[in-house]
Amino acid sequence: MSTLLKQYEPLRELDSMMRRVSDILHSPFSFSMPSLWGSNNSFVPKVDISEDEKNVYVHVELPGMEKEHVKVTVSEDRVLTIKGERKKEEKHEAKNYIRLETNYGSFMRSFVLPENVQEDAISGEFDKGFLKLMLPKKETTQPPKEKEIALN
Secondary structure, three states, X not given: OXXXXXXXXXXXXXXXXXXXXXXXXXXXXXXXXXXXOOOOOEOOOOEEEEXXXXXXXXXXXXOOOOHHHEEEEEOOOOEEEEEEEEOOOOOOOOOOOOOOOOOOEEEEEEEEOOOOEOHHHOXXXXXXXEEEEEEEEOOOOXXXXXXXXXOO
16 A cells, blocks of 8 residues: 655745736736836837947837937947837727736937947948847957056
């Protein structure tokens, strides 16, 4: 005769509890939790930065936005800033929203440019909600300088 012993698994219990809490908080009629990163009328667009031998590329997701609502600048201290505002479409239809997750409002993203980028030659295009910036690199014929650090 064998007896089955149920082994206590604390991580499984914790996972189950977290799923129940998540279900309660994400039900259609739950209360609205305040955002940790600002109010509900702001958002942070996603940015991908890549590079090759000649350029640095910045791709920004701005779905639902128009080119006229986006501004890209470079300051004297080599800071690239992308800012804009996604405006909420105001329709006067009576809608009873059960859940509304779309973020509207203003945003600003800033990046310090590397020393090898020609800030006066940056170009960009805006197409179908995607901002694509191309940052040309400076031609370097000399190897990077090294400075030895004295150790105590």
